[in-house]
Amino acid sequence: MAMAMSDLPGDLLTEILSRVPLTSLRALRCTCKTWEALSKTHIFGKTDAGSTFLGFMVIDYKLCSMKLDLQGTHNNGDLVYRPSIKRLWLLEQAEICEVFHWDGLLLCVIKDERRLLMWNPYLRQLRWIQTRDKLHPSYMYGLGYENSNNNRNHKILRLLDVTKSSELGPLFEIYDFNSDSWRVLDVDHGSCVIKSGVSLKGNTYFLAEETWSEGFVVVKAKYFLLCFDFTAERFGQHLVLPFGAYVSSIKTVVLSHVRDEQLAVLHQLEDNNVMELWITSKIEPNAASWTRFLRVEMRPLSFVTESFFIDEEKKLALVSGFFKLFTSIIKRAYIIEEQRCMQSVEIGNARKPGNKLVLSSYAPSLVQLQINGRGKRKERDY
Structure with a gap:
């Protein structure tokens, strides 16, 4: 007599369900209450690592999911990359300016709001986080957690970019998930200007710039990395980048990560079309060592990278950005590979100026958000 799925041993059932593609998770949850309950305590729906990019992006201030077969498909003998991009009906009216992803969570920065939105797509949980003022582009964010007795207390670091704002206010504020509160943080980050950050292993690594002057004339400016440790709540020492990092010779520097294990950096030089990508062989708050991942000649020459994703196994990178064509952006x-031609990915054009097409790879998480809100039309989400 055939055995029903519900009669299988728990360990075997969990192993079977873990092989279901992540994009089929909603159908799995609707099958029976037992599977729905199991999905809240176990990670089901693997993302077919090594063959599929699954992530999020912002197009015209709307949050979208993106699924891309990294192997491509053949069309009349040509290899093409056509991702499936779907708008997520998380917030129908809101304009989402930026999305930050770490530890399976997404932090959504919403235009003209006095609150942030934290979302766990896997558990379908929302958490609203009140702020003291309206959100605007002068703020940057670092995301991480404090390890305490093997428990993760998640935190958000908010930084005021003084180069973009004339308003007075605290340079650093930190939000604690456990206490549901913000507090001003008095930390020393030296004389550098912080540019952007990537979360990794519970900390945030920021790209920073420091200048040297003689009188009122800037002599040199150089990029480096600066780690914010969320357990100690302080910055570490300067971490050297793996290339000549003088600002005058560089067109673009962009940070990313490889899973939650390695940091990655991409840079393009100002005077040629060479693009290099590096990944860390070691990364700690006060130490980093690097190996070069890819080096390619970029076309078109004016292309500027805004975000990227690395697939180590396939030795390729997915980069997004823009180039100028006459007066248009x-x-x-x-898709970039070292030994093959660069392949275009059809993602469509963002029509509103200043809106980055930011790629963010996704891995599911069981982090509980202590819900204070639930998304509408959640059936369209994962």
Whole structure:
């Protein structure tokens, strides 16, 4: 007599369900209450690592999911990359300016709001986080957690970019998930200007710039990394980048990560079309060592990278950015491999100026958000 799925041993059932693609998770949850309950305590729906990019992006201030087969498909003998991009009906009216992803969570920065939105797509949980003022582009964010007795207390670091704002206010504020409160943080980050950050292993690594002057004339400016430790709540020492990092010779520097294990950096030089990508062989708050991952000649020459994703196994990178064509700004994404031609990825154009096409790879998480809100039309989410 055939055995029903509900009669299988728990360990075997969990192993079977873990092989279901992540994009089929909603159908799995609707099958029976037992599977729905199991999905809240176990990670089901693997993302077919090594063959599929699954992530999020912002197009025209709307949050979208993106699924891309990294192997591509053949069309009349040509290899093409056509992702499936779907708008998520998380907030129908809100304009989402930026999305930060770490530890399976997404932090959504919403235009003209006095609150942030934290979302766990896997558990379908929302948490609203009140702020003391309206959100605007002068703020940057670092995301991480404090390890305490093997428990993760998640935190958000908010930084005021003084180069973009004339308003007075605290340079650093930190939000604690456990206490549901903000507090001003008095930390020393030296004389550098912080540019952007990537979360990794519970900390945030920021790209920073420091200048040297003689009188009122800037002599040199150099990029480096600066880690914010969320357990100690302080910055570490300067971490050297793996290339000549003088600002005058660089067109673009962008940070990313490889899973939650390695940091990655991409840079393009100002005077040629060479793009290099590096990944860390070791990364700690006060130490980093690097190996070069890819080095390619970029076309078109004016392309500027805004975000990227690395697939180590396939030795390729997915990059998004823009280039100028006469007076127009054209948004593009490309698959880049060292030994093959660059392949265009059809992602469409973002029509509103200043809106980045930011790629963010996704891995599911069981982090509980202590819900204070639930998304509408959640059936369209994961």
